[in-house]
Amino acid sequence: MQIGYDCPTCSAPVRLAGIETLSVLACPHCGTALEVPADGFASDSPPRLARCLVCPSADLFVRKDFPQRLGVGIVVVGLLASCVTWGMRELLATFAILFATALIDLLLYLLVPDCVACYRCGARYRGPGADGFAPFDLETHERHRQQVARLHELAARPPAGG
Known part of the structure; x- marks a missing residue:
């Protein structure tokens, strides 16, 4: 241990x-x-x-x-990137970024x-x-x-x- x-x-x-x-x-x-x-x-x-x-x-x-700050940072970057694509009216890219962020979060949860x-x-x-x-x-x-x-x-x- x-x-x-x-x-x-x-x-x-x-x-x-x-x-x-x-x-x-x-x-x-x-x-x-x-x-x-x-x-x-x-x-x-x-x-x-x-x-x-x-x-x-x-x-x-x-x-x-796992460092909590890094996890929050990943979510914040995903949120900001999706806001940018939402502002550019790229609906598919917005949801792709949000889905990818959620997938990264899920993989980290399962693997760490x-x-x-x-x-x-x-x-x-x-x-x-x-x-x-x-x-x-x-x-x-x-x-x-x-x-x-x-x-x-x-x-x-x-x-x-x-």
Whole structure:
């Protein structure tokens, strides 16, 4: 199984493979070592991911292992190209572009593999053993987003006292 995450100390991207056998996740940039929690993997054979190894969260979800911005970019380019042909009154070309864009989107959906991501820290897990989790849930995402916002607000508040 592979993991990809941003180091909590230096924010550099970290990519590691074979994490089932590691006891420590080490950042190659700053040397920060994160101990792999004892309950990080279920005691199955082969090992299956049970919780996030980077943060203390057990809230993980399945998503496509594809950059969302690139996917949105493909759709926007298709939309803009179809608007141009629509303005030129080329009805057949307009619908051909829209159909081709939808076909590209469908092919990417079918061909791109899934990965598991953490709601809290964004770590991504790929490979065998990183499955069995539910798809994205907006309520869980919002709970984690609001928790981070409250922690930042508390950190920015001056200490109470006299």
